[in-house]
Amino acid sequence: xxxxxxxxxxxxxxxxxxxxxxxxxxxxxxxxxxxxxxxxxxxxxxxxxxxxxxxxxxxxxxxxxxxxxxxxxxxxxxxxxxxxxxxxxxxxxxxxxxxxxxxxxxxxxxxxxxxxxxxxxxxxxxxxxxxxxxxxxxxxxxxxxxxxxxxxxxxxxxxxxxxxxxxxxxxxxxxxxxxxxxxxxxxxxxxxxxxxxxxxxxxxxxxxxxxxxxxxxxxxxxxxxxxxxxxxxxxxxxxxxxxxxxxxxxxxxxxxxxxxxxxxxxxxxxxxxxxxxxxxxxxxxxxxxxxxxxxxxxxxxxxxxxxxxxxxxxxxxxxxxxxxxxxxxxxxxxxxxxxxxxxxxxxxxxxx
Ligand code: ADP
Ligand code: TRP
Numbered sequence: 350x351x352x353x354x355x356x357x358x359x360x361x362x363x364x365x366x367x368x369x370x371x372x373x374x375x376x377x378x379x380x381x382x383x384x385x386x387x388x389x390x391x392x393x394x395x396x397x398x399x400x401x402x403x404x405x406x407x408x409x410x411x412x413x414x415x416x417x418x419x420x421x422x423x424x425x426x427x428x429x430x431x432x433x434x435x436x437x438x439x440x441x442x443x444x445x446x447x448x449x450x451x452x453x454x455x456x457x458x459x460x461x462x463x464x465x466x467x468x469x470x471x472x473x474x475x476x477x478x479x480x481x482x483x484x485x486x487x488x489x490x491x492x493x494x495x496x497x498x499x500x501x502x503x504x505x506x507x508x509x510x511x512x513x514x515x516x517x518x519x520x521x522x523x524x525x526x527x528x529x530x531x532x533x534x535x536x537x538x539x540x541x542x543x544x545x546x547x548x549x550x551x552x553x554x555x556x557x558x559x560x561x562x563x564x565x566x567x568x569x570x571x572x573x574x575x576x577x578x579x580x581x582x583x584x585x586x587x588x589x590x591x592x593x594x595x596x597x598x599x600x601x602x603x604x605x606x607x608x609x610x611x612x613x614x615x616x617x618x619x620x621x622x623x624x625x626x627x628x629x630x631x632x633x634x635x636x637x638x639x640x641x642x643x644x645x646x647x648x649x650x651x652x653x654x655x656x657x658x659x660x661x662x663x664x665x666x667x668x669x670x671x672x673x674x675x676x677x678x679x680x681x682x683x684x685x686x687x688x689x690x691x692x693x694x695x696x697x698x699x700x701x
Contacts, residue, residue, distance in 0.1 A: 353388060353389050353390045354389050354390070354507045354508065355389065355390045355391075355392060355504050355505055355506040355507060355508070356381070356385060356389045356390070356391050356392070356506065356507075356508040356509075356510070357391075357392040357393075357394075357500070357501060357504055357506035357508070357509055358378060358392075358393060358394075358509060358510050358511060359394055359395070359396040359399070359438070359497070359500060359511075360374075360378065360393060360394070360395055360396075360417065360421065361395075361396060361399065361400070361417075362395050362396070362397055362400050362410070362413050362414045362417045363413075363417065363575065364409070364413045364416060364417070365575060365585050365586075365587060366417075366420055366575075366585070366586050367563075367573055367574075367575060367583045367584055367585050367586065368563060368573070368584045368585075368586065368624070368627075368652070369562070369563040369572065369573040369574070369583075370575075370586075371424065371586060372561060372563060372627055373512075373561055373562070373563070374512075375420065375421060375424045376424060376425075377510070378393065378421070378426075378510070379421065379424050379425045379426045381510060381555070382426060382427075382433050383425070383427065386430060386432050386433055389508070390432065390434070391432065391433045391434065392434045392436075392504055392506065392682075393421075393426070393433065393434065393435050393436075394434075394435070394436045394437065394438055394500070395414050395417060395418060395436075395437045395438060396438045396496075396497075396500065397410065397414050397437050397438050397439045398438050398439050398444065398445065398496060399438070399493055399496065399497075400413075400414075401489070402469075402487060402489045402490040402493045403469060403473060403487075403490060404478070414437060415668070415671075418435070418671060418675075419663055419666045419668070419671065420586065420663065422666045422671060423659055423662040423663040423666055424659075428670060428671055428674045431677075434678045434681065434682065435674060435675060435678055436675060436678045436679045436682045437675065437679065438500065440675075440679040440682075440683075441503075441679060441682045441683050441686055442683070443499075443503055443683070443686035443687055443689070443690040444496065444499050444500055444503065444686070445496075445499075446690055447499035447502065447503055447686075447689075447690055447693060448492070448495050448496045448499045450693055450694075450697055451495050451498055451499055451502075451525055451529075452492055452495050454525060454528060454529060454532075455492070455495050455525060459521070459524075460491055460492055460494065460495070461491075463494055463517055463518070463521070464517060465494075465514060465515075465517070465518070466490060466491055466493075466494075469490060470486045470490060470491075473486055474486070494517075494518045494521050494522075495525075497515075497518050497522065498518070498521060498522040498525050498526070501519075501522050501545055502522065502525075502526055502542045502543075502689075503686045503689050503690070504682075504685070504686065504689070505542070505543035505689075506543070506545055507543060507544075507545055507546055508545065508546065508551060508554055508555070509522075509545050509551065510551065510555050516548045519545060519548050519551070520548060522545055523544050523545060523547070526541075526542035526543075526544050526545075527544060529541050529542060529693075529696070530542055530544075533696040533697075536695070536696055537692070537696065541692065541693065541696055563620065563623065563624060563627075564616060564617075564620040565577050565582035565583065566581070566582035566583070566584070566596055566597065566599075566600040566601065566617075566620070567579070567581050567582030567600070567601050568582055568601065569600075569601060569616035569617040569619075569620045570616055581596060581599070582596070582600075582601075583596075584596060584597075584652060584656075586656070586659060586660075586663075587660070588656060589656075590652075590653035590654075590656045590657050591653075593649065593652050593653055593656055594649040594652075594653055597621070597624075597645055597648050597649040597652060598645050598646075598649060600617055600620075600621060600645065601617045602615075602617040602618055602621075602641050603615050603617060603618065606639055607637065607638070607639050608622070608635045608636055608637060608638040608639075608641065608644055609636065609637075610622050610632070610636060618641065618644070621644055621645065621648050622635065622636075622644070624648055624652065625644065625647060625648045625651060628648075628651035628652055628654075628655050629651060630647060630648070630651050635647070
C-alpha cells in the first residue's frame with residue numbers, strides 16, 4: 350500500500366460551475382477516483398491559495414470552497430473512503446513553505462514565458478477595473494506555477510490529470526524537480542523529488558481527453574464558459590430547471606430546417622444533440638427531423654430532471670461529515686508533507 354503511485358489533482362474553487370464543467374471536469378475526476386483507488390493513492394485538493402492570484406471577493410471565499418467541495422460530493426465523490434484524500438491547500442502549510450524554496454531556484458524568464466500568466470495578465474490589463482488594480486498584476490499570479498509544482502512534488506505525485514491549459518505547468522514541475530534532483534544528487538542520489546510523468550504519458554494513462562466541449566447555447570461556436578458575457582447561453586448547476594428550460598428553448602440554431610449532427614454547418618443543433626445524449630437521451634431519434642422544437646423540448650426535459658436531482662443531492666450533502674473528512678485528511682497530509690519538506694530543507698541547508 351505504501352508504494353502505490355499517487356494521482357493528484359487540484360480542483361479550483363469556482364462558484365457557479367456549469368454543465369460543461371460537470372461533464373468536462375467533475376464527472377471525469379469522480380470516476381477516476383472511484384476507478385483507480387484500489388491501485389493508486391488519490392489526492393484531491395482545493396487550491397484555495399490559488400484563488401486570489403487575481404482579485405476576488407474575499408468575504409465569499411470560505412463559502413465558495415465548501416460549496417465547491419459539496420458539488421463534488423453531490424456528483425458522487427465518496428467521502429467515506431479513507432484512500433481518497435480530500436484537503437484544502439491552505440490547511441497544509443508545507444505547500445507555501447516549499448513554494449518559497451522552489452521560487453529561489455526558478456528563473457524570472459522561465460515564469461515570464463508561461464502562457465497562462467500572459468493570458469490572464471493581459472485580460473486583467475484590459476478589464477474594466479480601476480487603474481490601481483490593473484497596475485498590480487500580482488506576483489502571486491506570476492509565480493503560481495511554482496505553488497502548483499509544490500502541490501505536486503510534496504506528495505511524489507506521478508499522475509496529474511489536468512486540462513491542456515495546465516500542461517505547461519506540469520512541464521515546469523518536471524523541470525524544477527529535475528534541476529533540484531541534479532543539484533542535490535550528492536545528498537540524495539536517488540533523487541530528492543519524484544518527477545510526474547510526461548504530459549504525453551499522462552494523456553495515455555488517463556485516455557486522451559475526448560475533446561468534449563459543450564458549447565454556449567447562444568454562441569455555439571464558443572465553448573460554454575463562465576466568463577461568457579451574458580450567462581444566457583450557459584446552464585449553471587444551480588440554475589432552476591425552469592430557467593434552464595428557457596435558455597434551451599431560446600438556444601441559437603440555424604435556418605437549414607433539418608436536424609443533422611454536423612458541427613460545421615449546424616453547431617447549435619449539434620450542441621443540443623450532444624447535450625441531449627450526455628444526459629442520457631438517444632440523439633438518433635431526432636436525426637432527420639425537420640423541426641427543431643421537439644429536440645429542444647426533449648433536451649430541456651432531461652436537463653431539467655438532472656438539475657432537480659442534482660440540486661436535491663447537493664442539499665442532502667452532510668456538511669459535518671464532510672468537515673470531519675477534511676480535518677482528518679488535512680492532519681494526515683500535514684504529517685506526510687512535513688516529512689518531505691524536511692528533506693528539502695536539509696538539502697538546501699536549512700536543517701541539520
Ligand atoms: P470556464 O471556461 O467555465 O472558466 P474552466 O476553464 O475553469 O471553465 O475549466 C474548468 C474545467 O472544466 C476544465 O477541466 C475544463 O476542461 C472543463 N470545461 C470547461 N468548460 C467546458 C465545456 N464547455 N465543456 C466541457 N468541459 C469544460
Ligand atoms: N492550476 C490548476 C487549474 O487552474 C489547479 C491546480 C493547482 C492544480 N495546483 C494543482 C492542478 C496541482 C493539478 C495539480 O486548474
